[in-house]
Amino acid sequence: MIYPIVAYGDPVLREKARDIEKDELDLKQLAEDMFETMYSAHGVGLACPQIGRALRMFVVDGEPMDESMSDFKRVFVNPQILETHGEAWAFEEGCLSIPGIREEVNREPVIKLRYCDVDFNQHEEVFDGLRARIVQHEYDHIEGILFTDHLTNFKKRILKGKLASISKGKVDVDYNMRFPIRARN
Ligand code: NI
Numbered sequence: 001m002i003y004p005i006v007a008y009g010d011p012v013l014r015e016k017a018r019d020i021e022k023d024e025l026d027l028k029q030l031a032e033d034m035f036e037t038m039y040s041a042h043g044v045g046l047a048c049p050q051i052g053r054a055l056r057m058f059v060v061d062g063e064p065m066d067e068s069m070s071d072f073k074r075v076f077v078n079p080q081i082l083e084t085h086g087e088a089w090a091f092e093e094g095c096l097s098i099p100g101i102r103e104e105v106n107r108e109p110v111i112k113l114r115y116c117d118v119d120f121n122q123h124e125e126v127f128d129g130l131r132a133r134i135v136q137h138e139y140d141h142i143e144g145i146l147f148t149d150h151l152t153n154f155k156k157r158i159l160k161g162k163l164a165s166i167s168k169g170k171v172d173v174d175y176n177m178r179f180p181i182r183a184r185n
Helices: 027-040 129-142 153-167
Strands: 045-047 057-061 073-085 089-093 103-107 110-116 122-128
Touching: 027 045, 027 057, 027 073, 045 129, 057 129, 073 129, 089 129, 103 129, 110 129, 122 129
Parallel strands: none
Antiparallel strands: 045 057, 057 073, 073 110, 089 103, 110 122
């Protein structure tokens, strides 16, 4: 099932998501639906708040972005960032909840993550480069943080009008979205 993706301005994107209890829901089905939703929108990561559920879970598949990430398809349940390393580097990011905006964000190049898979087996894994970036972007979502929050005040001011338009659905997008404010015209 493809979920509508929640657009910028919806309060669910600002919630600190809660942990998922073992056996509380069908994680395999949820993960499958999230991948389907993410692929339909040509994204490389999707977090639960983006489908309107404030749960600590996200899915990633880096292959569409870069062939070197063909082995980087994962479901992260209740992830915790244990360590971050290295000097932050800038790279242009986008977000399925904020269509049409891409801006450079600084993030650390190496992270160590503890997480559960859909069977609730625990893993610890180190990610670097683009993988670490995608994980940090999605992790931000379950903390209620968006990539635009990392921009300078100057950039935020420039983007303010565009972000307000997105909340009202005044944006060109080729996938199904849910907008927090219904536009009057
Ligand atoms: Ni995003």
